[in-house]
Amino acid sequence: MTQITHTLLGPDASFEGKLEFEGDVRIDGRFRGEIVSSDRLIIGEGAVVYGNLQVGTLVLNGSLEGQVHVRESAELQAGRLVGELYTASLQVAKGVILDGVVHMINTETKEQPKHSLVGDSEY
Numbered sequence: 001m002t003q004i005t006h007t008l009l010g011p012d013a014s015f016e017g018k019l020e021f022e023g024d025v026r027i028d029g030r031f032r033g034e035i036v037s038s039d040r041l042i043i044g045e046g047a048v049v050y051g052n053l054q055v056g057t058l059v060l061n062g063s064l065e066g067q068v069h070v071r072e073s074a075e076l077q078a079g080r081l082v083g084e085l086y087t088a089s090l091q092v093a094k095g096v097i098l099d100g101v102v103h104m105i106n107t108e109t110k111e112q113p114k115h116s117l118v119g120d121s122e123y
Contacts, residue, residue, distance in 0.1 A: 022038075030047070036055075060074070064082070070085070087104065
């Protein structure tokens with residue numbers, strides 16, 4: 001099955017509401033609301049996203065604030081994440097600002113650990 005790639009918002013666009021999608025979606029503009037997908041969300045450089053997310057994979061290069069549930073992997077390549085992140089796999093590049101709580105989850109059992117990483121750290 002072929003993954004469909006969509007571009008949701010260009011750098012000068014903004015959207016508020018609920019987004020549900022299949023395939024890859026990239027946001028380069030501003031988004032406020034809820035995002036639900038089992039596929040990949042790419043937040044581009046300069047993008048600003050506020051809201052609650054439930055996605056399969058997250059690639060972050062912009063600014064994200066909210067409660068974020070990532071089933072497979074979260075790749076924080078650049079930018080800033082403020083809030084609460086639940087993920088099975090996490091990659092944080094040097095220079096990324098991560099301000100909040102990270103919960104590492106077991107995708108097989110859906111259990112959350114008893115301990116979390118808490119902080120206001122720059123990696």
